[in-house]
Amino acid sequence: MTTSDEERTRQERVKARWFILQRALLASSSNGSLPENDTIHNNPYSMNAFAGFRVLDRTVVDDTANIYQSFEIDNQDWHVIQNTYTPSNDKKIQFYTREVKRQSQKMKRQALLSHRNYGVDNTGNVRVWDAESTLAGFLLDAIFDEREDIGEINMDHLSLEDRAERIANLTSLKKDLRSILLSRTGENVKSCSVLELGAGQAGLAGLSLAAASGCFLDEKKGKMKDLQLVLSDGHPDCVQNNKVCAQIMMELNRKDQSNLCKIDTQLVLWDSSPRGFQNSQQLLDTFDVCLASDCVHFQEYHDGLFTTIGRTLAINGIALLCQPKRGSSLEKFISLVSHVNSSCAEGDGRDCARGPLFEMFLLHDFHPRVSHTHNLLLNAQDVNNISYDPNWHLPLLLCLKKKRLYEEESDGDLARKYVKNYSIGEKENYLKQNNRLAPHNPTHSSALSKALELLSLQSNDVLFDLGCGNAQLLVQALEAALKQESETCGHNDSERVKRIGLRCVGIEYDKSLAEKAKANIETITAQLCNSELLLNRAYIRWGDVMTERERGDAEYLASEGQSAFGKVNDTNAEHLTLLHHATAVFVYLVPNGLKKVKPLLVEAAKRRRLQRELEEKASGGSPCASSQLIPRFRVVSYMFSIPGWDPVAVDTSSKGGCPLYYYEDVDLFDSCTQG
Numbered sequence: 001m002t003t004s005d006e007e008r009t010r011q012e013r014v015k016a017r018w019f020i021l022q023r024a025l026l027a028s029s030s031n032g033s034l035p036e037n038d039t040i041h042n043n044p045y046s047m048n049a050f051a052g053f054r055v056l057d058r059t060v061v062d063d064t065a066n067i068y069q070s071f072e073i074d075n076q077d078w079h080v081i082q083n084t085y086t087p088s089n090d091k092k093i094q095f096y097t098r099e100v101k102r103q104s105q106k107m108k109r110q111a112l113l114s115h116r117n118y119g120v121d122n123t124g125n126v127r128v129w130d131a132e133s134t135l136a137g138f139l140l141d142a143i144f145d146e147r148e149d150i151g152e153i154n155m156d157h158l159s160l161e162d163r164a165e166r167i168a169n170l171t172s173l174k175k176d177l178r179s180i181l182l183s184r185t186g187e188n189v190k191s192c193s194v195l196e197l198g199a200g201q202a203g204l205a206g207l208s209l210a211a212a213s214g215c216f217l218d219e220k221k222g223k224m225k226d227l228q229l230v231l232s233d234g235h236p237d238c239v240q241n242n243k244v245c246a247q248i249m250m251e252l253n254r255k256d257q258s259n260l261c262k263i264d265t266q267l268v269l270w271d272s273s274p275r276g277f278q279n280s281q282q283l284l285d286t287f288d289v290c291l292a293s294d295c296v297h298f299q300e301y302h303d304g305l306f307t308t309i310g311r312t313l314a315i316n317g318i319a320l321l322c323q324p325k326r327g328s329s330l331e332k333f334i335s336l337v338s339h340v341n342s343s344c345a346e347g348d349g350r351d352c353a354r355g356p357l358f359e360m361f362l363l364h365d366f367h368p369r370v371s372h373t374h375n376l377l378l379n380a381q382d383v384n385n386i387s388y389d390p391n392w393h394l395p396l397l398l399c400l401k402k403k404r405l406y407e408e409e410s411d412g413d414l415a416r417k418y419v420k421n422y423s424i425g426e427k428e429n430y431l432k433q434n435n436r437l438a439p440h441n442p443t444h445s446s447a448l449s450k451a452l453e454l455l456s457l458q459s460n461d462v463l464f465d466l467g468c469g470n471a472q473l474l475v476q477a478l479e480a481a482l483k484q485e486s487e488t489c490g491h492n493d494s495e496r497v498k499r500i501g502l503r504c505v506g507i508e509y510d511k512s513l514a515e516k517a518k519a520n521i522e523t524i525t526a527q528l529c530n531s532e533l534l535l536n537r538a539y540i541r542w543g544d545v546m547t548e549r550e551r552g553d554a555e556y557l558a559s560e561g562q563s564a565f566g567k568v569n570d571t572n573a574e575h576l577t578l579l580h581h582a583t584a585v586f587v588y589l590v591p592n593g594l595k596k597v598k599p600l601l602v603e604a605a606k607r608r609r610l611q612r613e614l615e616e617k618a619s620g621g622s623p624c625a626s627s628q629l630i631p632r633f634r635v636v637s638y639m640f641s642i643p644g645w646d647p648v649a650v651d652t653s654s655k656g657g658c659p660l661y662y663y664e665d666v667d668l669f670d671s672c673t674q675g
Contacts (some may be wrong), residue, residue, distance in 0.1 A: 050387045052130035053370045053395070055137030056204075057084040061096065077101060080248075081128075083204065083211075085137055087144035095211035096252070097202040097245045099128055128202050131395040132293040135322035136208035138367050138397065139291075142174045143181055143212060143224065169361045173399055176318055180288045181209070184222035193228040195287040195312055197268065197305070198295040203231035203242045205291045205322075210249055213261035227261040230287075232268035239267050270304030272416050277408050283312045285405065290319040296333040296398075297326040303419040306336055310357060310406035310415075319358075319400040325391050330398070334362065337400065340414045355404055357411055363397040370395060443588055443638055447654040448473045451636045452480060454651060454662045455584045459501035461631050464582040466545045466589070466597060468506025471517035473586055474538050475524045477504055503573045503581070504538040507545050514542035539573035548578040548600055579604050583631040588638040595643055605633040605667035635663040642666075 061080040079101050085093045180192055196206035206229050213227035231242040246263040253261060268283075269276065290313050295305055309319045323330060341356035365371045377388045406412075457463060457477060465473045481502045508514040517540040525535045578585075582604050587597065612630045619629070639658050641647060647661040654660065 050130075050389075050393050052393075053134055053367075053373050055085075055367060055369050056133045056208075057086075058082070058133065059084075081202075083133075083136070083208070085140045085208070087141055091144055091215075091217075093140055093144070093208070093211050093215075095207055096248050097128070097204060097207065098241065098248065099202055128200065128204055129294045130393065131322045131324065132200065132202075132204045134367065134370060134395045135205040135291060135293050135320065135397075137369070138322070139177070139205060139320075140208055140212060141367065142177045144217065166363065166365060169399070170363055170366055173318070173363070176401070177289075178221070180318065181225060182217070182222050183225045184220075187222070191226040191228055192288045193230075193286055193314075194289045194291065195230045195232060195283070196291040197232055197270070197308060198292055199231040199233050199242050200238055200293075201241050202245050203265075205293055206231050207245060207249060207263075209289075210261045210263055229261060229263045230266055230283075231263065232266045234267065234269040236267060239265050268308070270301050270308045272303040272307040272412060272419075274408070276304065276307065277311065277412065280308070280311050285312070285314050287312050288314055288317050290317065292319070292321045294323045296321060296323055297329040299329055299332055299419075302333050302336050303415040305333070306340070306415045307406075307408075307412050309400065310402070310411055311408075313400075313402045313406075315402055315404065317402050319402070321398040321400070322395050323398075324394050325396065327391065330396065334360070334398065336415060336418055339418050340411055343414050344411065354407070354410070357402065357404060357406060359401040359403055361399055363399065366397045441588070442469055443472070444655050444658075445472065445476070447638055447656070447658060447660060448476055450651055450654045451586055451638065451660055452477055454636050454649065454660060455586070455634055457481070457502055457584060458631055461501075461583045462503045462505070462576055462581045463584045463586070464578050465504075465506045465586045466578075467587065467593075468508050468517055468540065469513055471506045471508075471520045471538075471540060474504040474506050474517075474540075475520055477502065478521075478524060478538060502537065503576055505573055505576050505578075505582075506538075506540045507548070507578075508540065508542060509544055511542055514540055536572045536574075539576070541574075545578075545597060545600070549603070579607060583608060583633055585633075585635045586638070587635065587642075589640070591640050591643060594637065594640060598642060598644075601635060601642075602667050605665065608633040609665075609667060632664055633666065635666060637661045637663070 059082050061082050077100060078098055081097050081099050083095050083097060087093075183190055194206055194209055196203050199206060209224075210227050210229050212224045214224055216223040231239075231246060233239050233242065242265045246265055249261070249263060268280070271279065290309055292305070292309075296302065313319055321333075325331070337358055337360050341358060341360070344354045344356055374390065374394055378390075451473065455461075455463070457480070459481075463474070463477055465471070468474060506517055508517055521538050521540060522535065525538075576582075578600060585601060585604075587594065589597065608630055612632070615629050635642070638660055641659075641661045642663065645663055645666060648664050649662040651660045651662070652658070
């Protein structure tokens, strides 16, 4: 797959996933759920479209009567899943979880906004994510697989040095886990404690260890220690689901006298503040193993996750975090751990060096099935099949081994400040270096068609797209203009082009997008009539919309004042400016960006009104001349209304139901000079 193919595929995923989120936020059904045909699991671009690596065999149980009889666990929304893992020595491990049925996996607005009510995201309660089952399989593999090497994992693509390092890390991790979880004959330590953070719907990783608790391997390795397991989450709905799964496990354990596992469920918020430290007093330095799956992608919680692991993990305890990269989120969390480690090793100015808090390494290849499936998918990947994306689906395993006591005043303070600073720094750097009015998010073609319909472009219009992206709006406008002229003068290309008076200008801040927009204009021109004259009807300007005032004045002076609207037909689109020429404007900006461009739109509207009044006066009110007057100034804003302005019309008929706000005569609004 070439770089351009990868970029197109990435953009298509981003666009599709934004549409899913958009539909969730705008859903209007009474219970706040998405319409049936827009549930996340039905969308091929969603995270759920990829079936997963299936490290565990997971099947629906039809008859649950023999599993748990205390209350009903199988109804229209829930069912029981049998989870099975068979390692190389054929010792089968089996356990059960209660999970939401696939047809009931609808993302609701209250789930998307649960952080407002509970201070924690609740997407983990929608389904069991693949990283969770992968971590469960890895843990059981580490315990029961008798091989000391890396098994069938293919590392041929690595250098000898990198291969040796990864093998050493993986082998060392498995050895440490066996030391913690297994009890050899004659050892006094008979139990170990495990905490799962962000256990979500089922606490699958923790329950996999609970299912193996007390299990005898052989005379050499001994047996699994009796497990003290805590399944935790910050959302009460997840805690309740974990409680049901724990009850199923404990019910079955009563039939198996060898399994003495104890399971508790707790509400644990990742709170890095001193209050969070006080609330976690009973958990301090308690756990031998800490597990977390898909927990680092919410970057605003990084300091809370870090401090929670630091507080609860015992010295020489191991934390395993399993998740895909998901953009820069995993990298950011790793940088946080590295920052605290290096600051502590060097001393932070308040006391002498204490040494790093964690020993840390990241495993890319840690399970044969995952590595094998990943390689097959990459080799067979079709650019049109975008259901598998390693960035979003391929789980990586981050290992943290605690080397010393966690200190709240130093380690916690370093973590809080670092996350705060890189969050602020990202925003400031984005605004400072990019100075964008909005992030790039392509508009659906149906919305662009509806926007052009609202603007009702005429042959003497000048259309500006502020933040034009890849120029699809301008392309559609040119196609429509050519089609309209075809109905007048047939299919004579040169005659059609001569009659097109419409001019189109797109302004784009992102250089790569501006280049793509120019290429799209050239391509459509070649396809339609291959005319240099048509090419001059449209222009893509790489630059900042907010410099249009200065540009307009400069163009006016360069033309020695001959920038009246009547000269537009003699002017290439390259020399047209928002203030002096625009009659129709399309914007898709965030509210703050709309506030910034309002003064420019008002100024342009005032100038068009003045020019129109002068032309009306010059024509003496002649009906024949009225059709040649400068069009009224119009604006269409997609998704967001322009603050302080009342739209003439609001259209929600395009695909997705997202609004288009249509405005006229914006210079007459009383509030146009405010905020």
